[in-house]
Amino acid sequence: xxxxxxxxxxxxxxxxxxxxxxxxxxxxxxxxxxxxxxxxxxxxxxxxxxxxxxxxxxxxxxxxxxxxxxxxxxxxxxxxxxxxxxxxxxxxxxxxxxxxxxxxxxxxxxxxxxxxxxxxxxxxxxxxxxxxxxxxxxxxxxxxxxxxxxxxxxxxxxxxxxxxxxxxxxxxxxxxxxxxxxxxxxxxxxxxxxxxxxxxxx
Numbered sequence: 001x002x003x004x005x006x007x008x009x010x011x012x013x014x015x016x017x018x019x020x021x022x023x024x025x026x027x028x029x030x031x032x033x034x035x036x037x038x039x040x041x042x043x044x045x046x047x048x049x050x051x052x053x054x055x056x057x058x059x060x061x062x063x064x065x066x067x068x069x070x071x072x073x074x075x076x077x078x079x080x081x082x083x084x085x086x087x088x089x090x091x092x093x094x095x096x097x098x099x100x101x102x103x104x105x106x107x108x109x110x111x112x113x114x115x116x117x118x119x120x121x122x123x124x125x126x127x128x129x130x131x132x133x134x135x136x137x138x139x140x141x142x143x144x145x146x147x148x149x150x151x152x153x154x155x156x157x158x159x160x161x162x163x164x165x166x167x168x169x170x171x172x173x174x175x176x177x178x179x180x181x182x183x184x185x186x187x188x189x190x191x192x193x194x195x196x197x198x199x200x201x202x
Contacts, residue, residue: 006045009035011056018098023105028052053102054112060099061116061126064091068130075137080144080189083134084181085174088161091127097166100124128158135185148188157184 013035017026028042028049046052067090074083100123103110113122120128132154138144160180164172 006037006041007055009037010042010045010052011059014052014056015095015098018102019094023102026053026102050108050112053106053109057099057103057109057113057122058116060096060123064096064123064126064130067091068126068133071130071134072137075134076141076143080138080185081178081181084131084157084185085177087131087134088127088157088181089165089174089177091130092158092161092165096123097162100162100166124158124162128154131157143190144185144188145190153185153188157181160184
């Protein structure tokens with residue numbers, strides 16, 4: 001079996017264990033059993049379990065980097081609220097939220113990840129930068145007010161979205177996420193600041 005396929009199987013299995021049983025249940029044995037692979041195959045592809053966990057998080061961060069590029073490409077098109085709702089719900093999906101919980105529960109893992117995420121919580125910090133970069137692009141295009149503090153807006157959006165999305169048995173309605181976004185950025189909209197909803201395109 002190709003190495004990439006084995007790694008993906010192990011990462012997918014780790015995600016399922018995390019979502020179902022929580023970070024305390026995540027062990028190398030639990031991952032290989034969940035993946036239906038031979039015991040010890042994890043250590044054939046990773047130096048140790050800590051390296052596996054770090055790779056799991058870094059792979060998710062890499063995916064977020066790709067999403068950041070895509071989000072910036074939407075600047076100037078579609079509704080700002082629509083773009084942000086989609087970005088927040090995909091970036092803070094159940095897998096990502098489970099990984100955030102894992103990182104916050106293991107100090108050694110967090111310390112290792114400081115090489116790539118010097119401050120803040122990995123994934124949440126990258127999501128915040130992603131949103132800030134998008135808002136900066138929209139501000140440059142005149143769709144966000146010139147004086148808007150995009151870094152603070154991004155921090156509030158990601159923090160509030162994390163609280164809204166985490167620890168729930170059922171995903172919130174899209175309207176809930178949209179209302180959060182509109183509440184946070186409504187005053188920063190250059191046009192139609194008081195609108196409850198935004199048009200699909202400008």
